[in-house]
Amino acid sequence: xxxxxxxxxxxxxxxxxxxxxxxxxxxxxxxxxxxxxxxxxxxxxxxxxxxxxxxxxxxxxxxxxxxxxxxxxxxxxxxxxxxxxxxxxxxxxxxxxxxxxxxxxxxxxxxxxx
Amino acid sequence: xxxxxxxxxxxxxxxxxxxxxxxxxxxxxxxxxxxxxxxxxxxxxxxxxxxxxxxxxxxxxxxxxxxxxxxxxxxxxxxxxxxxxxxxxxxxxxxxxxxxxxxxxxxxxxx
Numbered sequence: 575x576x577x578x579x580x581x582x583x584x585x586x587x588x589x590x591x592x593x594x595x596x597x598x599x600x601x602x603x604x605x606x607x608x609x610x611x612x613x614x615x616x617x618x619x620x621x622x623x624x625x626x627x628x629x630x631x632x633x634x635x636x637x638x639x640x641x642x643x644x645x646x647x648x649x650x651x652x653x654x655x656x657x658x659x660x661x662x663x664x665x666x667x668x669x670x671x672x673x674x675x676x677x678x679x680x681x682x683x684x685x686x687x688x
Numbered sequence: 689x690x691x692x693x694x695x696x697x698x699x700x701x702x703x704x705x706x707x708x709x710x711x712x713x714x715x716x717x718x719x720x721x722x723x724x725x726x727x728x729x730x731x732x733x734x735x736x737x738x739x740x741x742x743x744x745x746x747x748x749x750x751x752x753x754x755x756x757x758x759x760x761x762x763x764x765x766x767x768x769x770x771x772x773x774x775x776x777x778x779x780x781x782x783x784x785x786x787x788x789x790x791x792x793x794x795x796x797x798x799x
Contacts, residue, residue, distance in 0.1 A: 616790070617732070617775075
């Protein structure tokens with residue numbers, strides 16, 4: 575199993591540009607999570623989906639952020655327009671189903687907005 | 689979810705057991721204790737979880753006190769590759785799937 579796949583691994587963009595981060599969960603997993611990690615705020619959940627439906631998006635910082643899961647094998651996190659304070663490592667994770675199952679994290683995307 | 693308290697950092701000698709404590713004094717009866725770790729520049733990795741009985745797997749052992757107000761993660765023979773930030777998280781059965789990460793314990797395994 576390839577695990578959770580994220581792309582790109584690194585992204586450098588200028589302020590005001592649109593950024594799209596991509597995630598492929600582990601096959602058969604029904605829940606998908608987007609986290610953001612910064613030195614100041616640590617690791618925080620942005621949004622999670624179950625069976626492709628957003629369940630909790632209370633962590634999405636503002637309207638510039640949006641996430642979609644068009645099918646069970648793909649999700650995107652979009653930032654438009656991007657700002658320097660969005661610079662962080664963004665992790666995607668998946669788990670087998672709702673409940674107590676452990677979450678498997680991808681390698682992350684390091685985003686730098688200049 | 690109940691909050692947890694962990695020491696900021698710990699050191700351990702290679703080959704020795706690493707014992708990482710966690711306090712969760714306000715834990716509820718249906719809340720499980722989870723441990724994850726994050727090796728530098730990688731995504732967090734699940735280690736183990738338990739409710740009230742001690743648990744062991746190929747990575748670690750989890751010892752939960754009888755009153756469930758604290759727990760200890762034990763890495764029986766720490767290696768340099770175990771250097772990481774270790775997070776203790778409590779999470780309710782039937783509740784949100786959210787994992788709320790605190791600051792964790794930075795464990796440094798020294799040669």
